[in-house]
Amino acid sequence: MRETTDPGDNSLERAIGRFRRAPGENGVSSRVSAAAFRSMAIERLRAVERDVAEVKGRVNGLIFVVAGAVITQLVPKVAA
Numbered sequence: 001m002r003e004t005t006d007p008g009d010n011s012l013e014r015a016i017g018r019f020r021r022a023p024g025e026n027g028v029s030s031r032v033s034a035a036a037f038r039s040m041a042i043e044r045l046r047a048v049e050r051d052v053a054e055v056k057g058r059v060n061g062l063i064f065v066v067a068g069a070v071i072t073q074l075v076p077k078v079a080a
Contacts, residue, residue, distance in 0.1 A: 032040070
């Protein structure tokens with residue numbers, strides 16, 4: 001059987017209120033303009049591009065190290 005809640009109970013409203021953004025200073029909303037959002041998005045994308053480039057460089061370096069180790073192991077076996 002399902003329990004009914006008291007209509008005067010504001011627990012749901014309080015729970016939802018915790019997920020809302022608090023207003024900024026002096027009660028001003030924390031919304032940003034489209035241009036500011038676009039600028040922030042572009043900066044984040046540039047940061048991701050730098051991170052991806054760094055990971056790509058590390059993976060390439062790792063591939064060369066593994067390939068060098070394999071070649072180092074194969075050369076003496078082939079020469080013997």
